[in-house]
Amino acid sequence: MKRISMDESGAFIERFTLAPAVSGVLDGLTFAVKDLIDVAGYRTGCGNPDWRKQHPPATVNAVCVEQLLAAGAICSGKTITDEMAFSLLGENHFYGTPLNPRAPDRVPGGSSCGSASATACGLVDFALGTDTGGSVRIPASNCGIYGMRPTHGRISVAGVNPLSPSMDTVGILASSAQTLVRAMSVLLALPVSQPQKPDRVFIIREAFELCDPDVSETMKEPLELIREFFHNKVHEISMREIDQQSESGLLYDWYEIYRVMQRAESESCLGSWVAATNPEFGPLIDESFQLARNLDRNLIKANWELREKYYRLMNSFLGSKDLICIPTAPAYAPLKGSLIKRESSPGGYYARTLSLTSVAGVARLPQTSIPIETPDSPPIGISFIGRSDEDAFLLSVIGSLPGFSFQR
């Protein structure tokens, strides 16, 4: 592979080297930090120039950064994020679009776009991202790398700028399964785990039905491999078997809950800053803030009830050694500059993508995206979701999977 320079990647907003004080299980590995996460002495810009100007430098490293440094990893700098962690595209109006090295005409995906780019370009071994509605998983899928969102609440978000606290998580983007497992195990404070096999793997029919035809085609081989590898543990099911009250079985219902909660909470986190200082945003992000501001807040209570219902449903359906398998994204990364306006139809890119990512977001579940490598198509990811709090089990399965690289 051609070596890509930092400048070519456009992934970093600030470069520096923080050497670890001690040696540990991450010795020799380098990592980058999404610019939504504090590094002592630097401003956390959150992808927006006005935010950067108005907020003082962080006095200390975020807890997750301290954990990685204390495990021996070397920090290489801070990476571009979509403004305030909104957007799944990774096209920052002010700071540019980090390179997606495996599909240079396509977006890297957001909001952890710089972290995904830096990792995919081989500039770091792994990177810290955040994931509220897909911001680690989607760039991992787009850039052909590993990405994991943990169970909500299991990795400290202290020193991480909030977007929607009930769904915000710190996650990892990594170039290999082994690196992902090592870095996540540090953050989750997990003991070293043995390879494990699941009791059941549920392939969700409605999730695969959301895919573009070309993506469906690409998913066939990995699905075959999954069926071979897990053999008689694999069950193809409908969402209606999880939610027996649902008439539609549609994942779009999850997206609708996600949407209300994310708007309700992001307005709480960022609305008064916007109202008081009137910062400049790129057009798409401006629209996101308007949508949050205009939310009918009478919807909050009912949607919180639905959220908790779905959370309980998932945790009663899934056993501790069960996994769900879905596509990470329903489509290849969009071409750069192709999504100027957020379309709201159920068939649009945003709605279908968030229908997939909202399952883990709404139900607080851990999810890992695994890259599918084929010689003739852009990268795309396939995901395993575990039961809430079963991050260790999910990682032990991921660490023992053969991978999905198909050379012809």
Place this chain on the structure above:
Amino acid sequence: MKRISMDESGAFIERFTLAPAVSGVLDGLTFAVKDLIDVAGYRTGCGNPDWRKQHPPATVNAVCVEQLLAAGAICSGKTITDEMAFSLLGENHFYGTPLNPRAPDRVPGGSSCGSASATACGLVDFALGTDTGGSVRIPASNCGIYGMRPTHGRISVAGVNPLSPSMDTVGILASSAQTLVRAMSVLLALPVSQPQKPDRVFIIREAFELCDPDVSETMKEPLELIREFFHNKVHEISMREIDQQSESGLLYDWYEIYRVMQRAESESCLGSWVAATNPEFGPLIDESFQLARNLDRNLIKANWELREKYYRLMNSFLGSKDLICIPTAPAYAPLKGSLIKRESSPGGYYARTLSLTSVAGVARLPQTSIPIETPDSPPIGISFIGRSDEDAFLLSVIGSLPGFSFQR
């Protein structure tokens, strides 16, 4: 009981009435909101005049406030908090000490001091508080009312100023078990539950050994009642049966983890604001910020590992229908003005109190404090702690308990 006016209570920092738009399960109930939580149009002062001045009014209600209003409850105003939610005393240097009506010479307890006072004074039916290290449970104990901290992450903290995100929770202070159950059920989006009985109730020996002699004496009757009520389900155990690797079995070990995490995270949340604006604090809070600033951050990784170990220990020890029983506090509320300096010895008020409250804080467990009413001593609470995510079960037991009122 003599009627106490709003002015006499000193509980409120702002009074107003927000009528609910709809009717619901909380119809007719009034509630107050700790001034760490957003109400649209008002500044969230966090108990500190400089913070209040420097931050714009909230644009929207916090999610928890929306939920209560949408269930028909009436909001009566915002209540005094200890500065930035630090301190267990409830003596705000700038805004005064809200009245503890059942022990007027004693502190109400903090940091949800105004919420506890307003509830105990009968000015509202219940109040929103926040609890990181005891800030709902301790004022509930001191003021002779009910208080609950939920499982971490189950009630939205959007619109709530953070202190230590991995332990911050929104909780309720209430004048009766029934009101507590109703309000918590709305926030947790729980279906109405039937009364249930626990499989096992573990009375933790080391927790009761932390009590002052007079408190131990007061605990005797309620413990007898608990033994009668739950009969052969009650087991008196040592912490060593939960943590078999622990040599000491001391709850002080939990406090040490709590202390590192709380300082690490609060510096992330508030440190850069302090460094950039040099706000004025009361002496005790100033000391808290200094302690956070001076934390050796190399301790973070190891203490996060201990935290997760204790979390896993608790969740493997406790079944879903098991409860732990401990005193809420080891001592009656301190006399007003008696704790000028934070003492750091293991036998001091802060260390013993936080040793008890850190169990739920560190292990993310739900805890309810129940008032013990005796004619001849100040109020004190006894607590039940449930397994993580078993808030519904804990509430169903609390709702069916006879209460601990001893008239002689």
